[in-house]
Amino acid sequence: MRATAFALLTALVLIxxxxxxxxxxxxxxxxxxxxxxxxxxxxARFDAGLDPGDLRSxxxxxxSRPHHVGSPFGREVAEFVADRFREWGYETEIETxxxxxxxxxxxxxxxxxxxLFTAGLEEPVLVEDRTSxxxxxxxxxxxxxxxxxxxxxxxxxxxxxxxxxxxxxxxRGIDVAGKVVIARYGGSWRGIKPKVAAEHGAIGCLIYxxxxxxxxxxxxxxxxxxxxxxxxxxxxxxxxxxxxxxDPLTPNVGATEDADRLDLDEAPTxxxxxxLPISYADAQPLLAALGGPLAPAAWRGGLPLxxxxxxxxxxxxxxxxxxxxxxxxxNVIARLEGRERSDQWVLRGNHHDAWVNGxxxxxxxxxxxxxxxxxxxxxxxxxxxxxxxxxxxxxxAEEPGLIGSTEWGEHHADELRERAVAYINxxxxxxxx
Numbered sequence: 001m002r003a004t005a006f007a008l009l010t011a012l013v014l015i016x017x018x019x020x021x022x023x024x025x026x027x028x029x030x031x032x033x034x035x036x037x038x039x040x041x042x043x044a045r046f047d048a049g050l051d052p053g054d055l056r057s058x059x060x061x062x063x064s065r066p067h068h069v070g071s072p073f074g075r076e077v078a079e080f081v082a083d084r085f086r087e088w089g090y091e092t093e094i095e096t097x098x099x100x101x102x103x104x105x106x107x108x109x110x111x112x113x114x115x116l117f118t119a120g121l122e123e124p125v126l127v128e129d130r131t132s133x134x135x136x137x138x139x140x141x142x143x144x145x146x147x148x149x150x151x152x153x154x155x156x157x158x159x160x161x162x163x164x165x166x167x168x169x170x171x172r173g174i175d176v177a178g179k180v181v182i183a184r185y186g187g188s189w190r191g192i193k194p195k196v197a198a199e200h201g202a203i204g205c206l207i208y209x210x211x212x213x214x215x216x217x218x219x220x221x222x223x224x225x226x227x228x229x230x231x232x233x234x235x236x237x238x239x240x241x242x243x244x245x246x247d248p249l250t251p252n253v254g255a256t257e258d259a260d261r262l263d264l265d266e267a268p269t270x271x272x273x274x275x276l277p278i279s280y281a282d283a284q285p286l287l288a289a290l291g292g293p294l295a296p297a298a299w300r301g302g303l304p305l306x307x308x309x310x311x312x313x314x315x316x317x318x319x320x321x322x323x324x325x326x327x328x329x330x331n332v333i334a335r336l337e338g339r340e341r342s343d344q345w346v347l348r349g350n351h352h353d354a355w356v357n358g359x360x361x362x363x364x365x366x367x368x369x370x371x372x373x374x375x376x377x378x379x380x381x382x383x384x385x386x387x388x389x390x391x392x393x394x395x396x397a398e399e400p401g402l403i404g405s406t407e408w409g410e411h412h413a414d415e416l417r418e419r420a421v422a423y424i425n426x427x428x429x430x431x432x433x
Contacts, residue, residue: 070327149274160187177201254411
């Protein structure tokens with residue numbers, strides 16, 4: 001947090017009144033002569049405005065319930081953050097956009113040969129984690145912007161599911177056309193995996209976290225450590241963000257109430273095959289049932305089985321259906337006007353939405369940003385002003401594909417081209433494993 005705060009204060013070229021004690025000696029790059037001393041004194045005043053108790057209480061409240069896009073607590077989070085900015089003297093508003101956000105209506109994964117197995121697709125309730133039983137509010141494990149689908153096919157293990165892995169399969173004479181692939185997380189962004197699978201003719205895609213990459217092979221699993229437990233699955237977006245980020249139905253324009261929207265079947269950033277994330281507990285029986293060649297040594301994970309690539313004899317049935325709803329995304333925008341160049345904006349952002357409770361991502365980053373804003377607001381109450389206008393932004397709908405920030409940027413594109421001079425962003429402010 002200190003590094004981010006220093007970068008922000010440096011970017012604004014700040015001044016401070018006299019009357020504060022002499023700070024430590026030594027030049028600071030960008031602050032020649034006595035400006036270094038002035039800057040050090042200002043930083044000391046800023047640091048004095050940071051209260052760890054604030055971060056603790058905000059964290060406890062903001063991560064107390066799930067707050068994904070369109071959830072009741074998601075709106076409460078936005079209103080809570082906006083109220084704090086107003087208390088600290090910022091001109092604050094909540095700008096709302098209407099965005100496509102699918103949620104699961106049906107998830108089914110079964111192995112139908114050579115034996116029968118039904119995947120649990122559920123994370124456990126833990127006595128050590130009081131938020132793990134908030135099932136009525138939690139999103140289940142899924143990948144947003146997978147299409148609906150009902151497919152059955154032989155299974156093929158494709159390692160990380162990147163183009164090089166398919167070249168290796170081709171060298172071994174293995175074709176995934178008409179089959180369901182299973183890939184492990186890692187090696188690329190998750191959205192690459194179903195995209196490349198579809199390009200090679202696959203009809204469905206499963207993604208799991210192998211314990212070699214994120215599990216007991218790395219260290220103690222949650223709740224005893226930071227690594228993924230056997231039943232844990234990684235949620236995430238599958239939107240084709242390299243094509244364009246943001247709301248899939250309103251490319252290049254802000255998703256306002258009256259924006260022109262594509263029909264769902266025209267949206268180019270949705271997947272073309274169904275895709276589902278699963279735990280390594282659910283993946284293990286599927287991988288154990290695979291035959292065919294042995295997987296290359298670099299492909300072998302940490303599960304207690306011999307890794308084969310298939311195809312088959314494991315055969316799976318994957319069925320997915322989603323509620324394709326338009327939901328409100330609440331961006332909190334707070335401004336502190338500059339004293340000399342108020343038409344120039346330094347923007348500071350962190351998102352506030354989460355797949356579930358989001359204590360690390362994004363709340364650890366959000367509370368740090370709020371602490372910065374409170375300390376800067378405290379300086380402003382003493383008569384100090386930044387040279388340029390500071391714009392703090394708490395974005396919504398980041399998790400599904402940078403949607404809140406993208407829609408605001410598209411909506412305010414002309415202003416940003418004219419006024420924005422810098423943007424500083426965080427998501428998680430953490431140290432250690």
